[in-house]
Amino acid sequence: MGVNLSDVNQLLPNLKSAATRITGDYKQQTHPKLKMLDALIIFSLVSFIAQIVYANLIVRSRDPFNSYLAGVFCSLGQFALAASLRVQLSDSAFQDYSNKKAIAEFILGTFLLYLCCLCLVG
Numbered sequence: 001m002g003v004n005l006s007d008v009n010q011l012l013p014n015l016k017s018a019a020t021r022i023t024g025d026y027k028q029q030t031h032p033k034l035k036m037l038d039a040l041i042i043f044s045l046v047s048f049i050a051q052i053v054y055a056n057l058i059v060r061s062r063d064p065f066n067s068y069l070a071g072v073f074c075s076l077g078q079f080a081l082a083a084s085l086r087v088q089l090s091d092s093a094f095q096d097y098s099n100k101k102a103i104a105e106f107i108l109g110t111f112l113l114y115l116c117c118l119c120l121v122g
Helices: 005-029 032-059 065-090 099-121
Strands: none
Touching (some): 065 099
C-alpha cells in the first residue's frame, strides 16, 4: 500500500485551485481591519513558535525562566484575545453585541495580560 503517483498528480491541481479560490475569496470579502487583526493573530502564533524553538534548540537552558514564561504567556494570551475579538467582530451570532464593547474588552484584556506578564518578569 503505497502512494500512487497518478493520484498525486490528480490531487495537486485540485489543491492548488482550492487554495487559489480560498485566498481570492479572502482578499475580496474580508474587511481590511479584519485582515490587520488576522496579521496580529499570525504574528502572535509565529512569536510563540519562535520563542519555543529558541529556548529549546538554541539556548538549551531556560535560565531566566520567568522571562521565558512571560514571553510565552504573552504570545499565547495575545493570540487568544485577538482570536476572540476576530470571532466577535465577524461572526453573525454576535450581531446584537456592540463592536465598541468587544474592542473595549479586548483593550482591557490586553492591558491586564501585559500587566501580569510584566509582574511575572519581576
